[in-house]
Structure formats: structure tokens, C-alpha cells
Amino acid sequence: MDLAIFDLDNTLLNGDSDYLWGRFLAAEGVVDGEFYERENQRFYDEYKAGTLNILEFLHFSLQPLADNDTEKMLTLRQKFMESNIAPIILPKARKLLKKHRDQGHTLLIITATNTFVTQPIAEALGIENLIGTDPEFKNDRYTGKASGTPSFREGKVTRLNDWLEKNGYNLASSWFYSDSHNDLPLLEMVTHPVAVDADDTLLQHAAAKGWKSISLRDWK
Numbered sequence: 001m002d003l004a005i006f007d008l009d010n011t012l013l014n015g016d017s018d019y020l021w022g023r024f025l026a027a028e029g030v031v032d033g034e035f036y037e038r039e040n041q042r043f044y045d046e047y048k049a050g051t052l053n054i055l056e057f058l059h060f061s062l063q064p065l066a067d068n069d070t071e072k073m074l075t076l077r078q079k080f081m082e083s084n085i086a087p088i089i090l091p092k093a094r095k096l097l098k099k100h101r102d103q104g105h106t107l108l109i110i111t112a113t114n115t116f117v118t119q120p121i122a123e124a125l126g127i128e129n130l131i132g133t134d135p136e137f138k139n140d141r142y143t144g145k146a147s148g149t150p151s152f153r154e155g156k157v158t159r160l161n162d163w164l165e166k167n168g169y170n171l172a173s174s175w176f177y178s179d180s181h182n183d184l185p186l187l188e189m190v191t192h193p194v195a196v197d198a199d200d201t202l203l204q205h206a207a208a209k210g211w212k213s214i215s216l217r218d219w220k
Contacts, residue, residue: 195213
């Protein structure tokens, strides 16, 4: 069975939903604006540099879910989708998804961003299968902790292998599209790795390996 796997942030989206969610919460006054903006930027810079401590970041990014009423956060998420996410869904990304869908491929998004943020994005893209970092939910509230293995770097490999076993798939005919060198562990596993508007490290690696490199941004 053919499997087309997609990173989300800066791949199908012209931006990073995790980073934008943090900025949105600061702008809405849900979190301490100055502190949150500063830390949010620090973590994003560390992610791009390949030095992010994912557990430290998740402690930071999931805490607002625990500190606020869930219904309030769901309402804010809908506003975030309309104001911040809808404008950055790339038209060429939709065409790429359609190309794979028309060929009968199974589509899957795998992202380090938590599923509270990414579930409605996957739905907007028409993709039923989503692997993201799962926020822990107990007694009708988010706890501010992650549940299970975060889907980041090697964690994406772990989470994907679990998904493959559970759903009866394999990587014998598989694609993975990503912009980030953080995804090299998973890119090395698929039969068709594709660098999408890649960072310099991934671009160099893709060139050395002879991997396909594409852009989904109209202005490139």
C-alpha cells in the first residue's frame, strides 16, 4: 500500500503553527505576553538550529491548555484557524495532496506540533491520519504534559512505526515530504524522501543523497 507522509509546518504551511499559536496566545492576552513571546522565539530558534530540548519546550507550550478552561481554548483555536492558519495553507500543497489522493495513496501528516493545534489543520487539508505530539487529558482537563512519545526527530520514527504496525502498513512504497533537517531520521527510512523548501542543512544532505527537492511556495 502506497503511503504519502507529510510534515506540516513550513512544508504544507507557509509558517510554523506551533510558533504562531504561541504568538496568538500572547496577542490574545491568554499568557504573559513579553515572557511568552521571548521564550517562544527562543524555542523556535533552537528548533531551527537543531538544539531544541523537546521536553522543555512541551512543558512551556502545553501549559496554557492546563491553565485555561478547555471550552475557552477551543473557541480560541477556531479563531486561530481562521486568522492565522487558513491564510498560510499553500495552494501548491493542496495540489500535491490531490495528486497523491488521486493515485489512491494513503495520506498521513506527522508533526512535532501538538494535536490540539494540528487536528483542525489536518481536517482542513482533508487528511484523516495524523501523528502529532499528544497532550495528556485527564478528568476532562488538559494536564500540561505530553502523553507518550513526542513525535520529534527520532520520536517521529517511533510513532510512525507504532502507527504502521497498528494500521497494517509498511514503507515499501512511501514518500515523506519535509523542510527540516530535524526530520532526517524519518527521511532516511522512506523510499521517496523529498525536501520541500528545505533549510540549508537538509538541502545539502538532499543534494548529496540525490533526493528530490521541490518548492511549494508560489513566489519561488
